Amino acid sequence: xxxxxxxxxxxxxxxxxxxxxxxxxxxxxxxxxxxxxxxxxxxxxxxxxxxxxxxxxxxxxxxxxxxxxxxxxxxxxxxxxxxxxxxxxxxxxxxxxxxxxxxxxxxxxxxxxxxxxxxxxxxxxxxxxxxxxxxxxxxxxxxxxxxxxxxxxxxxxxxxxxxxxxxxxxxxxxxxxxxxxxxxxxxxxxxxxxxxxxxxxxxxxxxxxxxxxxxxxxxxxxxxxxxxxxxxxx
Numbered sequence: 001x002x003x004x005x006x007x008x009x010x011x012x013x014x015x016x017x018x019x020x021x022x023x024x025x026x027x028x029x030x031x032x033x034x035x036x037x038x039x040x041x042x043x044x045x046x047x048x049x050x051x052x053x054x055x056x057x058x059x060x061x062x063x064x065x066x067x068x069x070x071x072x073x074x075x076x077x078x079x080x081x082x083x084x085x086x087x088x089x090x091x092x093x094x095x096x097x098x099x100x101x102x103x104x105x106x107x108x109x110x111x112x113x114x115x116x117x118x119x120x121x122x123x124x125x126x127x128x129x130x131x132x133x134x135x136x137x138x139x140x141x142x143x144x145x146x147x148x149x150x151x152x153x154x155x156x157x158x159x160x161x162x163x164x165x166x167x168x169x170x171x172x173x174x175x176x177x178x179x180x181x182x183x184x185x186x187x188x189x190x191x192x193x194x195x196x197x198x199x200x201x202x203x204x205x206x207x208x209x210x211x212x213x214x215x216x217x218x219x220x221x222x223x224x225x226x227x228x229x230x231x232x233x234x
Contacts, residue, residue, distance in 0.1 A: 025058045027065055027098025033074035033126050038214030041076045041129040048094030049227045057094050065097035075101050077129040078121040080193065082108045087135045087220050092227065101127060107140030107189065108132055109159045110196045119203045122213050130197065130204065130213065133227065134190040135220040141186050142176035163189035190217040190230060 028036070051057055078101040081089045089095075089102045101121045103114050121127040134141075143153070144160035164174075167184045174181055194217050198205045207213040217230040 025060045027068055028074045030074045036128055038128040045093045051094045053225045060096040069098050073098055075127050078118050078127050079131045080108050081133040107160050108134055110193050115201045123203050130215045132190050132193045132217040134186045136222045138186050145176045160189055163192045
């Protein structure tokens with residue numbers, strides 16, 4: 001987490017002037033995490049993505065972060081991403097050790113295990129944001145579009161099938177050969193995952209209603225590195 005943002009939030013909450021930026025970023029402390037709002041966390045992730053795209057990451061001393069981690073962890077967000085090796089979550093948002101929880105599964109779908117992890121991150125560990133991150137050319141989505149059957153992957157792709165079936169208004173072939181169709185399913189799948197989180201986790205849904213947690217979705221561009229936020233229905 002970036003000290004400029006964290007300390008500005010903490011200082012602002014005390015009615016004091018914001019300090020000068022420090023030389024390097026450090027993970028949030030318990031006090032700093034508590035002072036953050038979900039919107040401030042989202043803004044920080046998107047600012048980090050802008051730095052990633054511009055190839056201007058903030059300075060961060062790994063050894064200092066490792067040492068800070070021995071004292072505890074207070075991450076500000078939980079990012080649910082695909083396993084795709086081309087989507088390095090921490091780098092994409094210019095975050096370091098201790099800044100964010102990351103859960104990865106092919107197709108960025110929810111599961112009992114992911115929901116339990118999210119509930120730990122938010123209700124127990126104090127994170128303020130759940131970010132469901134899809135990406136262009138997702139192999140899992142393409143597999144679902146094509147009806148692929150392969151061992152345990154079959155059951156995983158079945159979780160994406162409702163997103164495939166839910167896409168309307170796209171002309172042409174309803175398979176991975178049609179990029180427009182695949183892109184639409186990728187977006188629909190992120191929206192489905194968000195809806196499933198709200199439906200299957202009373203803990204998270206309650207935190208969201210209270211304004212303690214925000215759930216958002218976005219799509220990562222393999223070509224540009226940019227994350228585009230999806231419109232929220234909340």
